[in-house]
Amino acid sequence: MYKYNNFYKKNFIFKIIENDIRNKKYNIICTRFPPEPNGYLHIGHIKSICLNFSIAKFYKGIFFLRIDDTNPSTENIKYIKSIKKDLIWLGFKWDKNIKYSSNYFDLIYKYAIELIKKNLAYVDELNIKDIKNYRGTLLIPGKNSPYRNRSIEENLELFKKMRLGRFPEGKVSLRAKIDMQSKVIVMRDPVLYRIKFQEHHQTGKKWCIYPTYDFSHCIADAIEGITHSLCTLEFQDNRILYDWILNNISIKHHPKQYEFSKLKIEYGITSKRNINILIKNKIVSGWDDPRLLTISGLRRKGYTASSLKDFCYRIGITKQNNIIEISSLESCIRLELNKIAPRAMAVLRPLKIIIDNFPSNKKIKLLIPNHPNNKNMGYKNIYFTKEIYIDILDFSEIEKKNYKRLILGGKVRLRYSFIIKAKKIIKNKNGNITCIHCIYYKDTLGIKIDKKKRIIKGIIHWISCSYSKPALFYLYNNLFIKKNINNIDNILSFLNKKSLLIYNGFIEKNLLQLNNNNQHFQFEREGYFFFDKKYSNKNKIIFNRIISLKKKNN
Template structure:
């Protein structure tokens, strides 16, 4: 079945393949290494692979590329599955695969290459292997161990398997061409020694295949038809094809093909799991799901929805053009959705108190407010109005010019969904800071529009000082100051090398109040706090005793 509604070069390739072979069953795979949580860049690959399988009535496997036991664990395995399901993609038992389940087959394929004289055990150090390989300006030279006999290589490889070599003292390399213009073909390493416990295979193995060796064979074992990966693996395709050409693919219906697309890069975000792990281990952030992190779990905790992330992936498309997107492109997707779905509420993040001089001390009433201005079917709520209220401190000035559309001493303003008030005087502390505003409330103005009253400057939000709920507000900003904070994806990155790039104001705390109707809210609930932004109740820390709201995204424009 061809899918014409979505168009990109990969779908065009699949359509051409189906023209040549109408009975082909399309099979894709998403193959993360379980050494960290998934980030927003992975979402693009998840979306591409799972959507293609669905649209062409094929199958997409989730395969854990678990060939490095030092960095992998079951926590990451579980988190990855949770994120994929949360994004809206089904995972049945047959579609979840592990490279580690193929270790015996991979070992046998390595023996097959040795038998053909196409692989050898090398005892050069890792440093010397790099020196012998050369670079883009010079060809490599053969290792002194390259011409060992097949018999000796089989023997030494078995000793590697038995743990008779120490880590780093030997490895298995493919015998291809040390003078190749493509460095990837200069006798790449296929197996290395690691005496580490594996979360899936335990201590059964002490030698582990490299990604390049295991990846292509795993694709073949699973009958993957289109192996989709990002552009940094473009040169690796030569090795991918070389390995598959030189092994016997028993049980595989075809030789899988690798295709590359551009990775997702977003300004002021890091997409290197190495750097993300560094931020977690050095406690720069509060775990993998910190709302400042570009992880899927971080976006979820911040209040992003699965549908908004899917919409973002759909909008950006699939190309071979590398670029850096503005974070605003992702913010627009969640903002558009929440504008339609999020109930409205009143909140004051930086409160200052107002007392109405013309109302009795114990005055209170409940005002009916719609939960959404254009969707009456979302219902309404009752919000308390009392003799004393809180407004935001930025919504009052003793003196202001005509462009200031908020409360000014001696002038009138409309309270959102409530009355018109006038500021009469203020009380100041010993430092000269305003601590209290005395106002008059026009009790006949509840349903009046400011369009009909010329002297009213504008509208501000408020909450009752008598029955509002205290809350903590966490305002999240870019974690990094530089638009490309991890340009080299360096293996030598350290917290010292990136500390100067970290934004000291990436998380700001404010303490204020929300309206009384939010007393029974659930973790994860999302609201639009009018004139402030979209906020969700933190799923980790918030409780009935202490409400904590994470800012998901600002409103479309600033209040004028």
């Protein structure tokens, strides 16, 4: 598994920090992770956390968790709880108490007044639509608001009225006075404060005006002593505004912003807006749906914290925008579970087999390993009985090319058990096979068969009917049929109709009792599965498929 030491060697941001330390620019390195509490964290956030945390850890510095709570209309306390839960599960420890941007509202307000007094901010009466129209485009320069040249005294009075709630929501806003002709659109008099008559989850009803992200973020960084403010590339232009604000207020510490590429993965989305669309349209069950790339969704699917961090460390940090192959993520969990997941047999699509020449009152106990390559994981007992289940996909009435499973008149070996031969098929009135009558060869237990003699077609998994327990198997596939779903408006047009397949099958009867400390299993020939303890109950056992096995040539 990759560690942050390897991460450090390939990381351009670490090289910047090395240079800063060499030049004695900072005594203590301080980083932060500043999520907005308007949704659940996703895999892109893990990349950011890994970067900020590993920097602080490597240099024995400080790592803060700061909740960026400047927009009460979209925030919820449940999201704050989920953020804390995700970081704890991932194993990241932040220094001291959780920080909130709202902790600094009084100071941020004072800095806004300071900008007004310096004639660098004004109260504007243009509405949101007009502000956008006045701002222009990349090809068309912006034009000044008709309210831009108000006196300092008038702006101070109007801003005070905003604070006291004398204006309706959307009527006025506080904007920085920079340059409406700037080639960088974000510098065309950005909004610093807006009115929101909504109770805040931390400050209650104290405020009815709230700073924008651009205004509060850099100030919070400076107050906390952040040395390197790290964000994704879409904030690259915002760096100019970040520096402008800090350069024009009386704050001593000036953090430096650096940008890196956002994490994008094939067939997946991380946009909170798009995830909300999926939830609203009942495409997914919620923020923790295993088809989503949210941390809670990946956790419920069965991904481990170590595999997700390993993935982020492996892909590294660059400035190049690209889409990571989903196989890169899958290989990390597969690599881990191949070593730690006990093996078991489960039948997802059961087809009954009756062994005609085996006594109905008899059973044969078979001792098998929990892991073929790790004897320390011990052994368990399974039972061979007259009636067993195999997977319906492991039987064919007629012989097919390269089909190495059971056919009528053919032989296969049951995993860890006997060779059987299919003799007769029983069908219902609809023509569907209900069971197969077979015979077994009692002298074939533990006997190796020379593959060249082709006595058997192959080896299939099975489970005793008497020693099995019903279970639901949720097979999750890519949520979308298009590799790159980013920046597409109508994401619902590219949904994979087979993103979730549910099967009613069987597991070994004592599987969960024997492995009560383990929720991960490799069901032989089916893949790696996770016992969904949260959504299971005594009447319903659910296993989520994490990932299939590596493809083999049948």
